Amino acid sequence: METVTLTIKKAPTLYLEAEATTPDALAGKSLDQIRALPVYMGNEEFTLGEFFEIAGAPGATAADTRVVVKGDVSRVKYLGMKMSAGELVIESNADMYVGAWMTGGTITAKGNVDSFAGTGMKGGELTIMGNAGNYIGSAYRGDWRGMQGGRIRVKGNVGSDTGYFMNGGEIVIEGNADVHVGTHAEGGKIVIKGNAKSRLGGQMVEGTIVLLGTVDVMMPGFKYVRDEEIEVDGEKMTLSLYVGDLGERHRKRKGEPIYGKLYLRPVKAGEDAAAREARLARAREAKKARFAPPEGSASA
């Protein structure tokens, strides 16, 4: 495998759109051809060579090419977009759409990445050593085709709307997840090893969410079925299975509806149920206060 190194030499004044940084875009090209590849900032077109120092040599094919991006690319978007093979290493933080629509190969982002990483991803592996923003492994705005295949691993935390409209593949989050996980999902698997906030599996049709930490608020549309032993990220464990979202449409197999699956740590009977009841009571009180009729009004 041959390596091309792209070292950013000037920070873009706006944001740079640099999808021509994949092994696919660079394979088989001379360094001069690589320098001449287009990048975009605002509504203007520039060359890759104007922003990056380019060294090394690409392989003949994408599969033979490793691309290493050095320097602060926190204002560079679309790194690894639509990549099909080979390797991409991003040494610092990166902006949005890392690995979006990728179909193969591996991407390692050593820092944090902004939102929309792995949008519409179909294959390959995307590893983020730091934190990721919102909408990882999701669908593009308006689209119903989120992550379809491949694997995303985030060592840190993720923002909101992970796996929005996810249809396949696997996302493993080693840290915590913000609100909305697997919304509208119709397949795939999301593992959260840390804690979640709320709205796990809202409008979920099919697919699996596994949460090993705590959840602040459960969706009302999930019901407990049984405890099951399953494999989570290579480790066997017994978890409680809830199915939902009961308010959504579901396919049937042999007359039985197929639900989305949500696995949580089994709770000691009584303990958490009481805590949940107390929280719901507090929420009801808060709501009542908010919608209370004004003083002296005639309503009952």
Place this chain on the structure above:
Amino acid sequence: MAEYLIKNGFVFDPVTGVKGDKKDIAVKDGKIVDSVSSSAKVYDASGKTVMAGAVEVHAHVAGPKVNEGRNYRPEDKLFGTRAGVNGMRTTGGFSIPTTFKTGYAYAQMGYTVVMEAAMPPLYARHVHEEIRDTPIIDEGAFPVFGNNWFVLEYLKNNELENTAAYISWLLRATKGYAVKVVNPGGTEAWAWGLNCLSVNDPVPYFDITPAQIVKGLIEANEYLGLPHSMHIHANNLGNPGNYTTTLDTFRLNEGFKANNRFGREQTMHHTHVQFHSYGGDNWGNFESKSDAIMDYVNAHPNLTIDTGNVTLDETTTMTADGPFEHHLTELNHLKWANVDVELETAAGIVPYVYSPDIKVCAIQWAIGLELALLAKDPMRCFITTDHPNAGPFTRYPRIIKWLMSKEAREERLTTFKHADKVISATHLHGLDRELSFYEIAQMTRAGPAKALGLMGTYGGLAPGMDADVVVYDINPEASFTPDQIEQAFTAAALVIKTGVPVVENGVVINNGNKRTLWVDAKVNENPQVLRDVEEKFLKYYSVSLNNYEVKGGHYIPNPYAIEVDATQ
């Protein structure tokens, strides 16, 4: 003013009856003329095909539902946005292109006039603002009448003159071009959660049937002598077995004779007939009934149709047939937009993927082609995709390829995932006909122009007509591959629109001199209709009359009004 001479091309023009002869076409001051002076700019069209500008009879290209489609489908623009070149504007969108792309892409294919097929009267101002922002092509818009409360009430009481006076009033208020009917009665029924699936299903509350609505509007249309006929999308669209509803609808047109000064001969135009030619009674035994449909069409000269070809793309369906869109979203589970337009109509939008791997989609594709190939009179059968419902209009060159080349369509037909089942449910495999360039000119130029009452202006190359001239880079006398047909029709070598070169070598070079067509039909003063209009606006409408009417200037900077006198 400017003079042009398009020399030595192979000319196909049904209006003058020229079938591929080598001829020069002369243009002066925006008109086709017999000859020009020696100072005329000469275009060498030798070895190329020359036709008049093409005429779009039915597409959804402007207005609130098109724009809502753009709004709720950002993914339709994903990866497709292109920067403007030659001073042109940025373009984007595939099935619901920007207004700029709409104008440019039609012009690049050689289209010079386009009819927006469903204008909700209440939102006519929006329709016209989008038309204004669509460069190059002349456009008109058809207001929808088939579920309008005024029409339902007048027709229920058999008040022909009042119906005609209301049509005249609404065409003027909305700057509309023709009487469009979508799922007559069914869209109003949808406001009650119901539908009309046959021509005899009564409309709730109004107690009138689709049959009465259709016949009444044909009669009123001919009473007025409008340039175009009543233009219908019948009941029961898209359902297995619906061809009988279509034939029932056709039969409502029997006995009517065209009354107009424009040379139009039909009294009913039925649109996107592909969606209305289905046999079987479920999706499993779904099959083509194009033969029964075309037997009827071929035998009835007072009827014209357009095809509504499925192009096998991912697209956006949108129609004033509100109940149908609800039915569709229940089938494909994709996002649904729906709106009720007060006293007038409704609309729905759902994305749709016509996959070659799905048997029903492949059968729909075959039916669209069969209709054109079974048409005995190409002057009465026009090529459309009901853009964007069966596919985007930018696929016309591909449809022309399939119609002109059995080899090309067999290649598609025999490689479907369910090819055997598709072949046995359709007639396409047995059809050897390959349309000629002349027949394509009939189906895309002279035919639709005549049906729209525009045969003196568009769709032909006779002296005195508007100088809309197109040169395609394909030699009809040499051998060419099917793909060369598609390439040639995608990017015309030259397009002259009303005497101005707007496309050269497939590239847009000029924004042209776009006009908005509308019909100004004069009737005797009718105090009752005016009183009814005032009363309904006061009682029901969310806007006042003053905020309803489409006035000139801002909305229609360059009007082309066609006058009709129905006073007696």
